[in-house]
Amino acid sequence: AKVLVSGANGYVAIWVVQNLLSQGYTVRGTVRSAEKGEHLKKLFANFGDKHEVVVVNDITKEGAFDEAVKGVDAIEHTASPFHLKADDPDELIDPAVKGTFGILQSALKYGTSVKRIVVLSSTASIVRVTPEPKVFSEKDWNEQVIEIVREQGKSSPAVAKYRASKTLAEKAAWEFVEKHKGKISWDLVVLNPPFVYGPCLHSVSSPSALNTSLNDWYHTVLTPTRNGRDAKALLSNGSAWVDVRDLADAHRLAIEKSEAGGERIIISKGRFVWQDWIDAAKKIDPKVLSTLANPDVLKDDNDDVAANAERVYQIDYDTSKAKEIFGINYRTEKDSTTDMIAEFGKRGW
Ligand code: NDP
Numbered sequence: 001a002k003v004l005v006s007g008a009n010g011y012v013a014i015w016v017v018q019n020l021l022s023q024g025y026t027v028r029g030t031v032r033s034a035e036k037g038e039h040l041k042k043l044f045a046n047f048g049d050k051h052e053v054v055v056v057n058d059i060t061k062e063g064a065f066d067e068a069v070k071g072v073d074a075i076e077h078t079a080s081p082f083h084l085k086a087d088d089p090d091e092l093i094d095p096a097v098k099g100t101f102g103i104l105q106s107a108l109k110y111g112t113s114v115k116r117i118v119v120l121s122s123t124a125s126i127v128r129v130t131p132e133p134k135v136f137s138e139k140d141w142n143e144q145v146i147e148i149v150r151e152q153g154k155s156s157p158a159v160a161k162y163r164a165s166k167t168l169a170e171k172a173a174w175e176f177v178e179k180h181k182g183k184i185s186w187d188l189v190v191l192n193p194p195f196v197y198g199p200c201l202h203s204v205s206s207p208s209a210l211n212t213s214l215n216d217w218y219h220t221v222l223t224p225t226r227n228g229r230d231a232k233a234l235l236s237n238g239s240a241w242v243d244v245r246d247l248a249d250a251h252r253l254a255i256e257k258s259e260a261g262g263e264r265i266i267i268s269k270g271r272f273v274w275q276d277w278i279d280a281a282k283k284i285d286p287k288v289l290s291t292l293a294n295p296d297v298l299k300d301d302n303d304d305v306a307a308n309a310e311r312v313y314q315i316d317y318d319t320s321k322a323k324e325i326f327g328i329n330y331r332t333e334k335d336s337t338t339d340m341i342a343e344f345g346k347r348g349w
Contacts, residue, residue: 001019001025001026001073001074001255002025002026002027002028002071002073002074003025003026003027003028003072003073003074003075003076003089003255004027004028004030004065004068004069004072004074004075004076005017005020005027005028005029005030005075005076005078005260005311006029006030006059006065006068006075006076006077006078006079006099006103007030007031007077007078007079007202008027008029008030008031008037008078009029009031009036009037009039009040009079009202010035010038010078010079010202010211010338011196011200011202011210011211011213011214011244012078012120012196012244013029013076013078013079013199014040014043014076014201014202015153015201015244015245015247015248016042016076016247016248016251016252017029017040017044017051018043018044018201018248019248019249019251019252019253019315020076020147020251021044021047021050021051021062022254025050025252026050026051026052027047027050027051027052027166028052028053028054028072029051029052029053029054029066030053030054030055030056030065030068030079031053031054031055031056032055032056032057032058033055033057034055036090037053039203040053041053044214046092049329054068054204055179056069057066059079059095059098059099059102059103059169060094060095060099060100060102061102061120062100062102062105063102063105063106064099064102064103064106064236065102065103065106065107066106066109066110067110067306068106069103069106069107069110069111069114069229070110070111071113072113072114073113073114073116074114074115074116074117074118074186074210074255075103075107075111075114075116075117075118075186075230076118076120076251076254076255077099077103077117077118077119078101078120079095079099079118080095080096080099080100080120080165080166080169081095081096081162081165082162082211082212082213083162083212083294084156084158084159084161084162084212084347086158086162087089087154088153088154089149089153089154089161089164089165090185091161092161092164092165093149093161093164093165093168093169095165095180095194096165096166096169097165097168097169097172099169100119100169100170100172100173101173101176102127102171104117104173104176104177104188105176105329107184107186108180109182110181111185111186112185113185114185114186115185115186116188116189116190116254116255116261117161117171117185117186117187117188117189118189118190118251118254118255119173119188119189119190119191120191120193120251121166121169121170121173121190121191121192121264122163122192122193122194123192123193123194123239123240123266123268124142124145124162124163124166124167124168125138125141125142125163125169125170125171125192126138126140126141126142126266126317127140127142127163127194127239127315128140128142128143128144128145128190129144130314133312133313133314133316134314134316135195135313136266136315136316136317137266137318137321138192138263138264138265138266138318138321140166141171142167143167145160145163145164145167145207146164146167146168148160148164149161149164155212155270162306167305170190170192170264173188173190174188174190174264187262188261188262188264189254189255189260189261189262189263189264189265190263190264191205191250191251191254191264191265192264192265192266192267193242193245193247193250193266193267193268194239194241194242194266194268194317195213195215195216195239195240195241195242196214196242196243196244196247197213197214197217197241197242197243197244197336197340198243198244198245198246198331198339198340199245199334199336199339199340199342199343200214200244200343202300204347206349207219207344207349214340217277218344218349219278220234220274220277220278221274221278221281221337222281222292222294222297222298222341222344222349223294223297224297226274231302231305231309233273233274234273234274234275234306234310235261235273235275235310235311236270236273236280236305236311236312236314237273237274238271238272238273238274238276238313238314238315239271239272239314239315240268240269240270240271240272240315240316240317241269241270241272242267242268242269242270242330243269243330243331243335243336245331246267246269246330246331247267249326249328250265250267250290250322250326253325253326253328254326257325260325260326263321263325265321265322265325265326266317266318266321267319267320267322267326267328268310268317268318268319268322269330269331269332270316270319271313271315271316272313272333273312273313275306275309275310275311276297276311276333277333277337278306279306280333280334280337281298281300281337281341282303283334284334284337284338284341287344288338288341288342289341291341291342291345291346292341292344292345292349293345293348293349300322335345
């Protein structure tokens with residue numbers, strides 16, 4: 001079977017491509033420029049003509065994906081901005097919503113062989129700020145953030161702009177399916193992961209050029225600044241997470257499992273606060289740690305304080321739906337930390 005993966009050069013997407021290829025699928029990836037496809041071509045050269053890269057330079061343009069959807073059996077839509085530097089919320093909302101709507105529209109018109117479309121959303125479209133700790137499920141929608149961004153516009157918190165883009169894009173996808181049911185040959189699966197960590201395969205020149213989630217992980221766990229978090233923040237600041245390779249598995253399973261059709265599905269290993277990652281990094285094989293440019297960064301004197309302090313977990317997710325449909329055996333903090341650090345060490349960081 002042939003699968004279209006949008007934004008194929010991204011941190012998450014490149015693992016999705018790798019997963020699909022290694023399981024025998026043929027993959028067509030989209031990137032924004034030929035240059036961005038070069039790394040993919042090199043990385044997957046041994047898959048020969050089972051791997052193809054095409055350029056879709058502006059996903060907000062009407063009909064942008066018209067050619068790309070032709071002849072594929074399934075689509076994995078991952079292309080969407082994830083950064084916290086937008087001034088105008090539309091910098092994020094426009095490509096998120098128009099990209100999602102556009103790929104579905106192209107599939108409706110030209111994707112005659114498409115049977116399933118998987119949209120990579122996020123728990124950003126589920127979680128909202130609550131005074132008390134809360135466990136969220138697929139029934140929750142982040143309506144709150146749409147209000148915030150509507151009211152505050154450019155002065156909304158950076159994270160709210162991103163979350164609004166994901167919520168509005170996911171809503172657009174479900175509305176599209178509702179509106180066109182009866183006319184479409186495919187059904188929709190939405191995956192909602194929280195923060196994604198784990199090793200990177202994509203082309204990145206330096207740690208500060210890493211994608212948003214891994215950037216935060218690297219700078220919090222492996223630099224003395226802890227990315228601006230003090231001891232208290234390390235114990236209370238966190239969320240939930242999943243390893244990028246498990247999320248890639250979920251993307252493939254989302255095509256393969258018929259019962260996933262029509263579902264939004266949270267893909268999460270579990271909750272964390274940042275101190276948990278620092279602890280995990282301290283416990284990995286010293287040989288792996290020693291490959292880092294600055295292996296001493298984990299030798300601080302905060303151990304006893306952290307070990308005895310209370311940790312506050314504000315958010316968690318009900319993962320029973322994913323368990324039932326996909327049955328993924330998630331990688332642990334230790335697995336992911338070891339593999340991330342080994343990869344960073346290999347890159348000389
Ligand atoms: P990356 O920044 O590594 O990848 C983003 C991908 O989307 C790239 O291919 C990028 O292309 C493309 N993209 C970004 N902005 C645009 C735009 N305006 N027009 C067209 N393409 C664009 O991030 P991730 O891999 O982390 O993110 C991928 C997806 O995963 C996103 O949908 C994100 O919301 C979702 N997600 C990520 C999580 C995480 O913790 N990483 C958590 C939950 C969801 P280019 O390289 O050309 O910029």
